[in-house]
Each structure stands twice: as C-alpha cells, then as structure tokens.
Amino acid sequence: MVRSRSYKIIGVFPVGPWVTSLFPSLFRYQLSCKSNKIDPWTIAPTCLPDTTDEERFCVFTSESFWGGRGITILTKPSIAREISQLPAFTTPTNNTSSLSENDPRDPPFYVAAIPGRGMGLIANRTIERGDLIKAHAGVAIFHNDCVDKSFDDYLPHKESLMKLSVNQLPPITRDLFLAMAAHNESEEPYIEKIYTNTFGEDFGEEEHSLVVPETARMNHDCRPNAMYYFDRRTLVHYTHASRRIYAGEEITITYIDPLQTRLRRRAAIKRSWGFDCSCSLCSAENHFIRESNRRVTEIVRITKILNEVVSQNETAREAARKHVPAAAEMADLMISLYEQEKLHASIADGYRLAALVYSSIGNEWRAVKWAMLASDIGLIHDGPEDEDLLDVRRLLLAPRQHWSWAVNV
Numbered sequence: 074m075v076r077s078r079s080y081k082i083i084g085v086f087p088v089g090p091w092v093t094s095l096f097p098s099l100f101r102y103q104l105s106c107k108s109n110k111i112d113p114w115t116i117a118p119t120c121l122p123d124t125t126d127e128e129r130f131c132v133f134t135s136e137s138f139w140g141g142r143g144i145t146i147l148t149k150p151s152i153a154r155e156i157s158q159l160p161a162f163t164t165p166t167n168n169t170s171s172l173s174e175n176d177p178r179d180p181p182f183y184v185a186a187i188p189g190r191g192m193g194l195i196a197n198r199t200i201e202r203g204d205l206i207k208a209h210a211g212v213a214i215f216h217n218d219c220v221d222k223s224f225d226d227y228l229p230h231k232e233s234l235m236k237l238s239v240n241q242l243p244p245i246t247r248d249l250f251l252a253m254a255a256h257n258e259s260e261e262p263y264i265e266k267i268y269t270n271t272f273g274e275d276f277g278e279e280e281h282s283l284v285v286p287e288t289a290r291m292n293h294d295c296r297p298n299a300m301y302y303f304d305r306r307t308l309v310h311y312t313h314a315s316r317r318i319y320a321g322e323e324i325t326i327t328y329i330d331p332l333q334t335r336l337r338r339r340a341a342i343k344r345s346w347g348f349d350c351s352c353s354l355c356s357a358e359n360h361f362i363r364e365s366n367r368r369v370t371e372i373v374r375i376t377k378i379l380n381e382v383v384s385q386n387e388t389a390r391e392a393a394r395k396h397v398p399a400a401a402e403m404a405d406l407m408i409s410l411y412e413q414e415k416l417h418a419s420i421a422d423g424y425r426l427a428a429l430v431y432s433s434i435g436n437e438w439r440a441v442k443w444a445m446l447a448s449d450i451g452l453i454h455d456g457p458e459d460e461d462l463l464d465v466r467r468l469l470l471a472p473r474q475h476w477s478w479a480v481n482v
C-alpha cells in the first residue's frame with residue numbers, strides 16, 4: 074500500500090466530499106442514464122448522476138482489449154479519455170497468451186498452496202536473474218475514491234459499482250478476478266479483493282488501484298527474489314527475477330518499501346494487509362534482526378547525504394559540500410550494505426546514486442561502472458522508459474557531457 078517509485082501495491086484512499094452526496098443515487102441513475110458510446114469502449118459507459126464532467130465517475134469497459142482479455146475502468150471521463158489515448162489502445166497487440174495461468178508459453182512456475190499464505194507461485198525450473206517471469210495487462214483500474222471503505226453507509230453502493238465493473242469483463246477475465254484471494258470474509262467481496270490485490274498507480278495525477286490477477290498471486294517477502302514494474306503506455310505489468318531462483322523456491326515480491334527496520338515493515342504489512350509477516354528476515358533470531366536494522370538505517374542515512382551531494386539544486390549541493398571528501402567511500406559502503414542486506418531489487422537505486430557521486434567528483438571509470446550496473450538492473454526494476462534509467466543511460470553514453478559531471482570538483 075506504499076506508493077513510492079518501486080513499491081506500488083495498494084493505496085489507502087483519500088475520500089472526496091462528493092462520495093457522501095453521490096453514492097445514494099448511483100443506481101437509480103445508472104439504469105436510465107447510459108451515455109453515448111466512446112471509443113475504444115465496447116460497452117456504453119455507466120455514469121453517476123447529477124454531476125459535472127469533472128466530478129462524474131463512470132465505468133468504461135473494453136471487452137476486446139489485449140486480444141480479448143478485456144479491461145474495465147472506473148474513473149472520471151477526462152481520465153478515461155487520457156487512458157484511451159495510450160498506445161495500449163491506439164496500437165493494440167493481438168496478445169491472447171495470458172488469458173489464463175496455463176498459457177502456451179510454458180511459464181517458469183506453478184501455482185500452489187503455501188502453508189500460512191494461501192496460494193503462491195513456485196518456480197518449476199531455475200530462473201536466472203533478469204528472466205521474465207510474467208507479463209500481463211491490467212484487467213481493471215479503479216479510482217481510489219470509489220473503493221474507499223471509510224463511509225460504511227455507502228459500502229453496498231460501492232460494492233455494486235465494483236460488481237458492475239467486473240461483470241462487464243469477458244467471462245475468462247471475470248473468473249480470474251473472482252478467483253483472487255481476499256483478506257477477510259466480507260459482505261463486500263469485490264472491494265475486499267481490491268484491497269488485498271491491487272497495485273497503486275496514478276492516472277490523470279489521481280490515485281487509482283490497478284488489478285492484475287496473475288501478479289496478485291505472488292506473496293510478500295521483505296527480501297524478495299522478484300520485482301515488478303508497470304508500463305504505463307501499454308498497461309502491462311512485468312515481473313522479472315531479481316536474483317537466481319531455484320526450482321521449488323517460492324517466487325516473491327515485496328508489498329512495501331523494504332528499506333525499513335523490521336518493526337516498521339511489519340507494522341506496514343499489518344496495517345494494510347492484516348497479516349504478520351513471517352518471511353525469513355522477519356523470523357530471524359534477534360541478533361540478526363538487529364544487524365539488519367543497523368544496515369538498513371545506515372543505507373537510508375547515507376542515501377540522504379549522497380542525494381544532497383549530487384543534488385541538481387546548487388544551493389542544496391553547496392550545503393552538503395562538507396561530505397564531498399568522503400562521498401566515494403560512502404557510496405561504496407552503501408552498495409556493500411545493499412548487498413549484505415540482499416536487496417537485489419532496490420540496489421538499482423544504490424548503483425545509480427553511486428554513479429552520480431563518482432561522476433560528480435570527476436571519476437569517469439567508476440561512474441561508468443556503477444552506471445552500467447544501474448542500467449542493467451534498472452531495466453527490470455523500473456522498465457525501459459523510466460526517467461532515472463534514461464538519465465543513467467545518458468551518463469553511460471557521454472559521461473563528461475552529463476549534468477552531474479565534475480559538479481563537486
């Protein structure tokens with residue numbers, strides 16, 4: 074439920090005042106007030122009544138999206154218009170291979186019951202670092218104001234709205250959605266599934282929840298062996314191995330920012346998912362946990378200093394000048410701590426920062442070394458279009474022309 078750059082699962086939602094005023098009249102309206110069909114939606118949108126375009130929420134569904142997988146989107150018309158202009162719709166592929174888990178591409182995993190965790194994914198062969206584990210388009214996107222649970226009186230209406238959205242999906246996709254786990258038995262099973270399984274993403278600069286049922290089968294580990302990113306242009310969610318995974322190992326992702334102490338990680342998991350994290354790091358003996366906490370705290374401290382040392386803001390950089398003489402050693406220590414902590418996924422951020430530090434002190438070859446590593450892992454951590462990755466690529470191509478070159482010399 075954290076919405077940082079890499080850990081984007083599920084948000085805890087803000088609520089606009091409109092919620093209380095609109096939901097009571099939703100269903101009287103929807104029966105009589107279908108608006109005109111807008112491409113690429115194959116079902117005419119169903120909208121909330123009596124509101125301006127800016128406030129109105131509608132269900133937009135395309136049954137033909139992604140080769141018949143379909144997608145349903147509950148959001149404002151202006152945001153749906155924006156989404157409909159993405160290459161996902163304007164240059165559609167014929168990808169039908171991901172309609173089910175048993176697709177013909179022979180996935181490197183199977184789904185199995187994991188004691189104490191419900192279902193999960195188990196590797197069926199060795200998966201090398203960087204290998205693609207799965208790539209699936211989202212099947213549903215919900216504006217977070219519509220899935221908020223805090224106004225109990227309106228829950229039945231929200232639940233019906235979710236149900237309508239999901240029922241408009243093609244049957245195979247709808248079944249994938251309905252097969253997802255839920256935190257709790259509840260009178261609102263649709264909303265409960267969304268709370269348990271969605272990834273937080275912004276569309277139109279507003280918070281939404283993205284549903285990718287196949288990816289939602291992956292359980293959490295504070296030191297996971299896989300990582301994911303979402304390609305906003307194609308609406309496809311990618312998961313890659315962040316280290317070698319052996320046959321028989323569970324494939325895991327992290328639901329939270331792993332750069333936190335055990336206490337904070339467990340509190341975040343408990344707050345948002347209601348389970349006690351029993352991953353191997355959280356279950357380790359106390360002296361191991363203490364060492365891990367120290368390393369994580371140190372990574373966070375050094376990262377803060379080094380971000381100032383290489384800030385593009387000259388005043389901030391000037392204020393951090395006293396750290397410049399030790400910056401290279403700090404960068405090396407930070408990378409070593411990432412490695413000791415087995416933070417195989419988030420180390421992309423460490424590599425990038427180390428590249429900038431070395432570039433800023435005019436050490437071209439070390440800058441290139443770290444930039445290479447940042448670029449390599451960044452591809453599977455953030456995707457090829459990520460701004461930070463593109464920046465690090467510019468550094469690689471022409472180190473001495475990069476904005477960071479020798480700014481601390």
Ligand SMILES: C[S@@+](CC[C@H](N)C(=O)[O-])C[C@H]1O[C@@H](n2cnc3c(N)ncnc32)[C@H](O)[C@@H]1O
Binds near residue numbers: 190193254256270351
């Ligand atoms: C996104 S779903 C993961 C897939 C789910 N296990 C299933 O059966 O489909 C999230 C839910 O899985 C369970 N879960 C995930 N990681 C876990 C872990 N490390 N320990 C215990 N339960 C976990 C929790 O019930 C959580 O609410």
